[in-house]
Amino acid sequence: MELRSVDELMDLLHACRGAWDTPAGGGRPVDLHDHALQTAALLRRSRPADKELQVAGLVHGIGQLLRAGDHAGHPARAADAVRPLLGERVSCLVRLHREGWENGPVMGEVMEDVLVLRQAQEAARTAGLDAGVLEDWRTVLELVSARHTQLRTVD
Ligand SMILES: [Fe+2]
Numbered sequence: 001m002e003l004r005s006v007d008e009l010m011d012l013l014h015a016c017r018g019a020w021d022t023p024a025g026g027g028r029p030v031d032l033h034d035h036a037l038q039t040a041a042l043l044r045r046s047r048p049a050d051k052e053l054q055v056a057g058l059v060h061g062i063g064q065l066l067r068a069g070d071h072a073g074h075p076a077r078a079a080d081a082v083r084p085l086l087g088e089r090v091s092c093l094v095r096l097h098r099e100g101w102e103n104g105p106v107m108g109e110v111m112e113d114v115l116v117l118r119q120a121q122e123a124a125r126t127a128g129l130d131a132g133v134l135e136d137w138r139t140v141l142e143l144v145s146a147r148h149t150q151l152r153t154v155d
Pocket of ligand 1: 021060
């Protein structure tokens, strides 16, 4: 499945409300929608200029919704879904947020970004913490999406 518009992605993120993110390495399950907003908010604080990293944090768990139950493959599923809309870098960060480094060459800069994303999503498990609302992210998603579309038309 590939996402073709920010509206489509927003619908999917809204649908994360009431779904559960169950961490692979143990840890407390958390509402997937809260988890997405908290991860993005933590990244906005630690990397205020890096909109793509923040957006990767926002969408990193949507694969769990795309095919419920098949947990192992969810990062790859989410990565494929967001690539046409948000671009290769966001897709790569999403894919690597849970995989080992042996899956393809990972350059130093990407590795550092992935570690920041991993740490943020591990910390983003506070039940009831107010991390804003999804609508706050629409303009950021549109910005990243527009940038990617421009790049694609240049090719
Ligand atoms: Fe997560």
